Amino acid sequence: MGGWLTGPRVLLAMLVMAVAVAIAVALRDPAVSVELGRAERGTLMVTIDDLGETRVTNLYVVSAPITGQLLRVPLKPGAQVVPRETLLGRIQPVEPGPLDARAYAQATAEIRSLQAQLAASQSRVSEARAEQVLAEREYGRASDLANRGFVSRANVDRARAARDRSRAAFAEASQMVAATSQNLQAARASLLVAGTKAKGAGAVEVTSPVAGFVLRVPQESERVVVAGTPLVEVGDPERLEIITDLLSADAVRVRPGANVLIEDWGGDRPLTGRVRLVEPYGFTKISALGVEEQRVNVIIDFAEKRAAWLRLGHGYRATVRIVTSSARNVLKVPISALFRSGREWSVFVVDAGGRARLKGIKAGRMNDEDAEIVSGLTAGERVILHPSDKVEDGIRVKQRD
Numbered sequence: 001m002g003g004w005l006t007g008p009r010v011l012l013a014m015l016v017m018a019v020a021v022a023i024a025v026a027l028r029d030p031a032v033s034v035e036l037g038r039a040e041r042g043t044l045m046v047t048i049d050d051l052g053e054t055r056v057t058n059l060y061v062v063s064a065p066i067t068g069q070l071l072r073v074p075l076k077p078g079a080q081v082v083p084r085e086t087l088l089g090r091i092q093p094v095e096p097g098p099l100d101a102r103a104y105a106q107a108t109a110e111i112r113s114l115q116a117q118l119a120a121s122q123s124r125v126s127e128a129r130a131e132q133v134l135a136e137r138e139y140g141r142a143s144d145l146a147n148r149g150f151v152s153r154a155n156v157d158r159a160r161a162a163r164d165r166s167r168a169a170f171a172e173a174s175q176m177v178a179a180t181s182q183n184l185q186a187a188r189a190s191l192l193v194a195g196t197k198a199k200g201a202g203a204v205e206v207t208s209p210v211a212g213f214v215l216r217v218p219q220e221s222e223r224v225v226v227a228g229t230p231l232v233e234v235g236d237p238e239r240l241e242i243i244t245d246l247l248s249a250d251a252v253r254v255r256p257g258a259n260v261l262i263e264d265w266g267g268d269r270p271l272t273g274r275v276r277l278v279e280p281y282g283f284t285k286i287s288a289l290g291v292e293e294q295r296v297n298v299i300i301d302f303a304e305k306r307a308a309w310l311r312l313g314h315g316y317r318a319t320v321r322i323v324t325s326s327a328r329n330v331l332k333v334p335i336s337a338l339f340r341s342g343r344e345w346s347v348f349v350v351d352a353g354g355r356a357r358l359k360g361i362k363a364g365r366m367n368d369e370d371a372e373i374v375s376g377l378t379a380g381e382r383v384i385l386h387p388s389d390k391v392e393d394g395i396r397v398k399q400r401d
Helices: 007-027 101-147 153-189
Strands: 032-038 040-056 060-063 068-070 087-092 204-207 212-216 223-225 230-235 240-247 259-263 271-286 292-302 317-334 339-341 344-350 356-366 370-375 382-385 397-399
Touching (some): 032 317, 040 356, 087 230, 292 317
Parallel strands (some): 032 397
Antiparallel strands (some): 087 204, 212 230, 259 271, 271 292, 317 370, 339 344, 344 356, 344 382, 356 370
């Protein structure tokens, strides 16, 4: 017996055992590397997330009341304004425009015509003056003869009437000269063009309707504006709100008074807010992909004091997370562990032996990170996150480094 266990035989036996172990290891199923999570209890908050924009609660757009030449606006964004005192802009009459050939020919012809009418009117004044002088003399002679009894009172009355008619005719002719002169002046004014140093009368001063600060100056340089052109935007940046447009399907889940988390606004921590209004009117908006979407504006007020969001101003961007439901002590797992198995939700759990086990579950509320587990799991169980097609029921798994 002892002779049989010689050195070469022992080495051969060890070699056979090593080959057998190697074959067994090679034939055994390798463990699949997976990422693991854990079912645990905690607070689950469901939110509707979207981009929002800050705006002044009461924004006043001051527009031009008349058409005219706007002088350069003296204010810059950030300037403080006082109601009915701070001058926002001055609008003066515009310079006359150029004339084309037809308009110029018509204007000059009208001037020549009026000059001729004025000359005729002046001649008529001279004629009326001469007739008035004659009538005055005839009335004087008739009065003198009547006093001496040589003519009747009827002749005197006729002379007086002729004198009065001549006076009226002279006054009418004089007024016609004045009217024609004014018409001629108006016709000559139609030949005025830009650069003739002709100045209009008066200017309109536009003042601020409310107290606040200048937010934007759309029309800063001097230019011609029409009535209704926005000149300056005025508001109080200490009274801000946030507006976000949600899909109508999401907006119906939002209620006034809902809590809001305001993130990515540039500060060190998220801010809190509260929904003030869900507008009752929706509108169509084209998405970046060219898809028509029905959107609804939701207005959010800040729930914190001004000092917390002092650096925000009008037109700033932020991410808003509107809370639609929140619950404590909820059993939850990472949302990436869930997948559909038929019409039900399922997860892979890892048992004590390191093997994946398929489990059907009933899920409740979900957000972008976690899902509520109504039944099917217990707290502390390990679940596989992002299970690939290599993960099957009963397969050996190991946690990915």
